[in-house]
Amino acid sequence: MNFGGFVSVFFEWGILAYFLALHLTHLSLILRAFFSIREYLYEVDTDRLDSAFETSHYKPMTLICPVYNEEAGVVHSVNSLISLRYPEFQVVVVNDGSKDATLEKLIEAFRLRPSQRVLRQLLPTKEVRDIYESAYVPNLVVVDKANGGKADALNCGINLARYPLVCCMDGDSLLENDSLLRIARPFLDRPDLVASGGVIRPLNGCRVTAMGIRGIHLPDSWLARFQVVEYLRAFLFGRVGLASLDTMFIVSGAFGVFRKDLIVEAGGFETATIGEDFELVVRLHRHLREAKRPYHITLVPDPVCWTEVPENLGVLGRQRNRWQRGLLETLWKHRRMWFNPKYGRVGLFSMPYFIFFEALSPLIEVTGYVVFVWYLWHHSINSTFAILFINVALLLGVLNSVVSVVLQEISGHRYQGFKAWSLLLVAAVAENFGYRQMTVWWRLRGTIDWLLGKEDWGHMERKGIGPTLPPKPVA
Numbered sequence: 001m002n003f004g005g006f007v008s009v010f011f012e013w014g015i016l017a018y019f020l021a022l023h024l025t026h027l028s029l030i031l032r033a034f035f036s037i038r039e040y041l042y043e044v045d046t047d048r049l050d051s052a053f054e055t056s057h058y059k060p061m062t063l064i065c066p067v068y069n070e071e072a073g074v075v076h077s078v079n080s081l082i083s084l085r086y087p088e089f090q091v092v093v094v095n096d097g098s099k100d101a102t103l104e105k106l107i108e109a110f111r112l113r114p115s116q117r118v119l120r121q122l123l124p125t126k127e128v129r130d131i132y133e134s135a136y137v138p139n140l141v142v143v144d145k146a147n148g149g150k151a152d153a154l155n156c157g158i159n160l161a162r163y164p165l166v167c168c169m170d171g172d173s174l175l176e177n178d179s180l181l182r183i184a185r186p187f188l189d190r191p192d193l194v195a196s197g198g199v200i201r202p203l204n205g206c207r208v209t210a211m212g213i214r215g216i217h218l219p220d221s222w223l224a225r226f227q228v229v230e231y232l233r234a235f236l237f238g239r240v241g242l243a244s245l246d247t248m249f250i251v252s253g254a255f256g257v258f259r260k261d262l263i264v265e266a267g268g269f270e271t272a273t274i275g276e277d278f279e280l281v282v283r284l285h286r287h288l289r290e291a292k293r294p295y296h297i298t299l300v301p302d303p304v305c306w307t308e309v310p311e312n313l314g315v316l317g318r319q320r321n322r323w324q325r326g327l328l329e330t331l332w333k334h335r336r337m338w339f340n341p342k343y344g345r346v347g348l349f350s351m352p353y354f355i356f357f358e359a360l361s362p363l364i365e366v367t368g369y370v371v372f373v374w375y376l377w378h379h380s381i382n383s384t385f386a387i388l389f390i391n392v393a394l395l396l397g398v399l400n401s402v403v404s405v406v407l408q409e410i411s412g413h414r415y416q417g418f419k420a421w422s423l424l425l426v427a428a429v430a431e432n433f434g435y436r437q438m439t440v441w442w443r444l445r446g447t448i449d450w451l452l453g454k455e456d457w458g459h460m461e462r463k464g465i466g467p468t469l470p471p472k473p474v475a
Contacts, residue, residue, distance in 0.1 A: 012385045015368040016392055022357050023396035029241030030233070030400060034407045036244040037236075037301045044185075044302070059165045059187055060088035061180060061257065064157030066150050067093060067171035071100045075109040077171060080212055082137055086180040090139045092157045097126075097147025106142050111135040123155040123268035131160070150253070151269035151276035158268060161260055168277075170254045173307045174203060177212060182303035183257050190296055194284055195258045197243075197251035197299040199235045201414070202228050203306035213306060216414050218423055221311045226431040229424060230439075231309075233404040236301060243299040247350040249285070251297065253277030255305035262288075273333075274455065275326020282334050285350075289343045304414075317442040324362065324446030325454065331359055362444035368393060369437065394432055401428035 063081055067074050074093075081091050095103045106112060112132035119128060126148035134140040145156055154168050165184065169175070183198045204224040207215030218225055235252070242248050251258070253276065263269075266287045269276045281297065288295045310316040331338075331354060338355065340347040372389055405428045408414075409421060 011371070015364065015371065016385070016388050018364050019368065019389075019392045019396070022361065023392070023400055025353070025357060026233075026238065026400050027396070027403065030237040030403055030407065031241075032244050033237040033240035033301075034410075036240055040301060044182075057188055058087055059184065060090075060163040061086060061165040061167055061184060062090045062092055062157070062161035062163045062260070063167045063169065063180075064154055064161065065091065065093045065169055065171055066096050066153035066157070067098065067102055068096045068147070068150075068153075069098045069100045069102060070171050071098070071102045071105050074102050074171065075105055076208075077174070078106065078110070078140070080174055082140060083177070083212075084175060084180050085178050086184070088163070089180065090141065090162055091137075092160050093140070093142045094153040094157045095142065095144045096149070096153040097145065103142075103144055107132065110137055110140060110142070112142055115141070117141070117160070120159055122159050122264050125152050125156040125159065128156060149271060151271040151273070154276070155268040155271070158260060158263060164260055165257055166260045166263065167255070167257045168253060169256075169305065170307060173254050173305050174208065174213060175255065176304050176306075179255070179303035179305065183255070183300050186298050186300060187257075190298075192294045192296050193259075193298065194262055194288070194295045195251050195256060195281065195297045197239070197248070197257075197297075198255040198303040198305050199299075199301055200252050200254050200305050200307055201231055201235075202309040204309055204311065206306060216416070218415055218420050219311070222427070222430075223313070223316065223435075224309055224311050225423065225427040226435045227309045227316075229401050229405060229428045229431055232408050233401060236408060237404050239299050240301050242350070242353075243297070245345065245349070246296065247345045247353075248297045248299055249281060249346070249350045249354060250278050251281050251299070252305075254307050255303070273326065273329055274322055275330050278326060279330040279333065282330055282337075285346045286334055286337055286343065289346065313438075317438075317445075320439055320442040321446035321449060324443040325450040327354065328359055328447060328450045331355060359447075362440050362447055365393075365440045366444050369440075397432040397436060398429050401431060404428070 063084075065077070065081060067077075070077070078091065078093055093106065095106070112134055115131040115133040117131050117133070119131065126146040129144045129146065132142040132144070134142075141160060143156055143160060145153070148156075157168075158166055165187065167180065167183070179198060183196050186196050187193050202219065202224055203213075204221065205217045205219030206213050207217065218228065239248065239250060256277065258280075262284060263280070266280070266283050270279045270283070273279045284295075284297070310319055331351070337343045337347045338351050340351075343351075368389070372386070372393075375386070402425060405421075405424045415421065415424060
């Protein structure tokens with residue numbers, strides 16, 4: 001074998017080894033998460049949530065909801081927040097310089113009036129114009145400030161938070177009625193708990209009423225159905241698996257609870273990044289590891305936050321591009337933690353996992369697909385390589401998706417009926433043939449944009465949250 005042939009064989013087997021390691025690692029996390037979820041559900045079933053919070057040991061919480069140009073659904077969103085079940089909580093809505101009638105809608109709906117509340121500048125933010133309180137909702141505060149982005153709005157909310165726990169969320173998300181009880185439960189048992197994340201699921205297709213979600217249905221769009229499977233695999237199983245290893249690296253900005261004092265101590269959300277949620281969690285790991293303080297970050301599998309996902313390829317592509325840039329930005333900023341035993345499991349497992357299986361995966365996966373197509377085009381493909389590539393790169397991906405759907409059904413299904421479950425299984429198979437390759441391409445574009453210094457957020461179109469009619473039968 002000449003040198004060129006040797007390089008070719010080495011390259012082929014290197015790509016196969018990568019795909020095998022990627023999918024087997026994901027499968028092991030999914031299986032580990034399944035047993036962790038089963039154990040958690042047994043504990044919760046034997047320990048009623050209401051009785052757990054009847055004691056004086058619970059910690060009151062502040063919900064921070066940044067909004068920007070959300071006039072269509074902001075009143076409905078705030079109504080759903082103030083009706084949540086929790087012993088004692090405050091809702092801080094931060095109007096981040098909206099250019100529409102968002103503030104006017106809030107003032108009218110909740111009879112807001114100017115407040116004399118003193119704002120403590122724990123974290124620097126853009127100018128705060130006015131603070132309002134409601135005439136009939138005592139735990140609601142609305143802040144009007146100059147536009148500074150989501151991270152700046154969250155920092156402003158933290159400055160106004162009166163309670164030791166803060167729940168950070170998106171303005172276009174919808175929480176289930178007992179989500180706060182469930183996501184805060186770990187704080188009762190673990191005094192060293194720093195943050196607790198919840199599961200994110202696509203809202204598309206669900207029936208939303210003035211009282212919240214009253215019907216959980218699959219969306220009509222196949223693009224949204226693919227994302228349902230993707231969110232199941234990533235949030236419900238992938239991240240629960242990481243949390244079970246005490247290597248949790250992401251608490252989603254759509255729904256996460258943090259200790260306020262530690263956020264302030266760490267400097268708040270980073271306003272100069274597009275992945276502020278990921279960056280904050282990594283910075284908390286780094287800060288507490290360097291201070292040699294015991295801590296724990298977890299993800300709770302059953303407090304669900306429902307959020308609208310894109311049903312347009314252009315919008316979805318911009319979202320995945322942005323996620324990839326935020327990931328790379330954070331990993332590079334904290335590169336001191338890479339493979340560093342000083343940071344324990346975080347430096348030796350979490351960082352390598354996100355570097356090799358998240359940050360570099362678009363480059364390696366696209367290379368694998370290009371090589372495969374090149375060999376086919378030139379009729380020079382190695383039959384052994386072709387068979388192994390299809391099995392490792394595609395069929396193992398199908399296996400992971402199908403296992404996620406099946407385990408979701410076993411551990412506590414949300415989508416009722418055989419038809420919905422069957423459609424989820426079809427989506428779990430079909431997403432690996434076209435959809436996965438598109439997401440890999442978008443993430444590769446995100447990598448290139450990051451290398452070129454692109455920093456813009458990208459325009460995101462949403463239908464908005466609000467009461468909907470009962471859905472038509474799924475075709």
